[in-house]
Amino acid sequence: MVVALGLFCGLAGAAELQVGVDDGHRKPLADAVVSAIALDAHPAVSAGKGIMDQHSSQFVPGVLAIAVGSIVTFPNSDNIRHQVYSFSPAKPFDLPLYAGTPAAPLRFEKPGVVVVGCNIHDWMIGYIVVLDTPYFAKTDAAGQAVLSLPPGRYRLETWHPRLAGEPVREELVVGLGTSAPRRVHLQLTPPPPPRRGNRRLKPAPAVSPVPAR
Incomplete structure (x- = not known):
């Protein structure tokens, strides 16, 4: 499903997308990574x-x-x-x-x-x-993240260490106009108990390496 959004147009043609993330029970969730993958362009990614x-x-x-x-x-x-x-x-x-x-x-x-x-x-x-995108942010203690995006089509992805399954994905269109915040509800696994002893780490579900065309 593609959601058309009217967004505030900032400097240099960029729009501001505000994303609120919660734990599925309306409790704000910190440390969620929100990223936007451009579907109509290949923006340069600058290493930091x-x-x-x-x-x-x-x-x-x-x-x-x-x-x-x-x-x-x-x-x-x-x-x-x-x-x-x-x-x-x-x-x-x-x-x-x-x-x-x-x-x-x-x-x-x-x-x-x-x-x-x-x-x-x-x-x-x-x-x-x-x-592999220049557009990403991590939610703060209030569960809020802000992305600055040029107008266009995007796939919004939200990931968290306790997310049950793959990142939550949604396609949207960023345009010009009035700000329209997004809300993402995540289904989380229980927090792990403190552990001791030897164990091997398992890779977490990965974010998408390339945009789906």
Whole structure:
């Protein structure tokens, strides 16, 4: 289904799309990644830089959204050492046990969701969402994300670490006119209980690497 939206026209012909995400029970959901894939164009994607730190034996942020080709550093701000790794097809890697900041960042060249863990502290899990589109944002504590989009047709995708199944998708048309916020309701799995012991991380459902034509 294609939804025609009238949106506020901003600077340089861009429109502002506001997206509210909740947990299916009207409770705002933070750390959801909202992306828009252009269906009629191939906009350039600019690589950037990201940081996934380690505080109190947790990854901070727990969800990091980046453009494809971006580099990410993994500083360890704890007073103990961590061994950061991933088995995800989009970016398998293993950083040997370390404290402080590794000498070289990692480049993420494939779209998808990279599940990050620590071989020493198995409850530490983070997610790096690598997107092949310049249009994406992460929801704040109020469950809100804002995308700046040129007019055109898009596929809107919403992902969250606890999402049951594939990202929620909706096609829409961005035009000019009055602002029309969107609301996305997600069906979530229960939060995982604290765990100890050895386990292998499983890749999360990936965002779409290429737009469907």
